Amino acid sequence: MEAKRARDSFAVLSSQVMPNDTNNHGTLFGGKLMMYVDNIAAIAANRHARELVVTASIDSVDFLRPIDTQSSVCLEAFVTWTHNTSMEVFVKVIAENLRTGVRMLCTTCFLTFVALDDQGKPTIVPKIIPESEEEKMLYSSAEKRYTQRKNRRGQAKAFTERLSLNKPWA
Template identity: 75%
Template sequence: MEAKRANESRAVTSVHVLPSDTNNHGTFFGGKLMMYVDNIAAISAMRHARQLVVTASIDSVDFLYPIKVGSSVCLEAIVTWTHHTSMEVFVKIITEDLMSSERTLCTTCFLTFVALGDDGKPVSVPKVIPESEEEKLLYNSAEKRYLHRKSRRSETKTFASNVSLERPWDR
């Protein structure tokens, strides 16, 4: 399978933040933003793999700057690294004050997607060729994040095996 340039997976979208998108502080609902993050990351992963994909994980998301009503939000996603069937996708979210044109990075996060074949089982994905300085930085630090995710997933499975499935009112 031939490797692909990271830039070939780039996906970008913008959203105008309306009052119905905000909480009682007049800032963008975090959950609604996460819906857009997962969507743009999936598009990026599908561009890289040219297969259906499924979200396997979303790393921690730190909201660095509030996104205010009336502003726009630009979401940019790119596949930064691949393993056998999985892809790490980096998403950066930039808010723009549409009156002043001031742009501010408000959130970044990493998501992991797995490519699926027609039978619904994982399939191999192409390797990534980083070219820009940002792509190289993300690529060179990706394996460390991969190993951290792998460890975290193992801990989550152990924890989940001890979680009660009883309904609270039946205890």
């Protein structure tokens, strides 16, 4: 399978923040932003794998700056690294005040997607070729994030198994 350039998976989503998208503080709902994040990351993963994909995990998301109704939100995503059937996707969220033109980076996060074949089974994905400085920086640190996710997933499984044994409602 031939490797693909990171930029070939690049995807962008822009949306104006409307009053019905906001919470009681007049800022974009975190859940609405997470929907945008998952959507744009899935598009990037689909572009890379050219297969169906499912979200396997979302790394921690820190909302660094609020996004208000006088803003648009722009999300950029691309695949940074692959491991057999999984892909790490980087998402950058930028808010732009539509009156002043000031743009601010509001959050970044990583998501992991798994490619699926027509039978719903994990399938191999192409490797990544990083070219820009940003792509190379993210690529070089990706294996460490992969190991951290793998460890975190093991801990989450063990925790879940403990919870299922002690059902307070049973």
